[in-house]
Amino acid sequence: MNKQHGRVRCEPGEKPTRPxxxxxxxxxxxxxxxxxxxxxxxxxxREYGFPDFRTALAFANRVGRxxxxxxxxxxxxxxxxxxxxxxxxxxxxGLSDQDFTLxxxxxxxx
Numbered sequence: 001m002n003k004q005h006g007r008v009r010c011e012p013g014e015k016p017t018r019p020x021x022x023x024x025x026x027x028x029x030x031x032x033x034x035x036x037x038x039x040x041x042x043x044x045x046r047e048y049g050f051p052d053f054r055t056a057l058a059f060a061n062r063v064g065r066x067x068x069x070x071x072x073x074x075x076x077x078x079x080x081x082x083x084x085x086x087x088x089x090x091x092x093x094g095l096s097d098q099d100f101t102l103x104x105x106x107x108x109x110x
Contacts, residue, residue, distance in 0.1 A: 019094025028100045036103055043095065044089035044103050048110060062109040070105070072098045087108045 015035040021041060021108055029038060039041045050056040060078050063085065067073045087103055089096040 019089065020096060021090045021094075026073055027094065028095070028097060031100050031104050033107065038085075038095070041094065044099055045084065045086050046086045046103070047082055049082050050083070053078075056081055057081050059083050059110060063106050066105055066109055067102065070098070070102055072102050074102060074106070 019041075025038070025041060029036075033045075036044055039045050048056075048059060050059065056078055060076050060083050063074065063076060063083075072089075077084040077086070085103070085106055087099045088094060089099055
């Protein structure tokens with residue numbers, strides 16, 4: 001990862017060799033608010049609430065732009081008034097530091 005303008009960018013060429021586990025996973029978890037859930041030590045999930053579909057869609061689009069900038073892409077589910085993000089590093093089959101970076105920054109674009 002490299003820093004640009006105070007933001008952390010996930011570099012596609014930087015590939016972790018194994019998913020975070022144990023103490024490293026617990027330490028990374030501290031970077032996120034309690035709304036984020038770690039599911040089976042495999043992925044992060046969070047559901048955001050909005051007053052309507054239009055606002056939810058606008059947030060999903062902001063997350064999409066962020067994901068493109070970071071080069072790291074979540075699964076995004078949109079329903080009326082809700083957006084669910086599911087994040088993990090597909091190449092690892094689990095969580096990496098990049099996942100926590102994306103999750104923390106998604107909270108900032110809300």
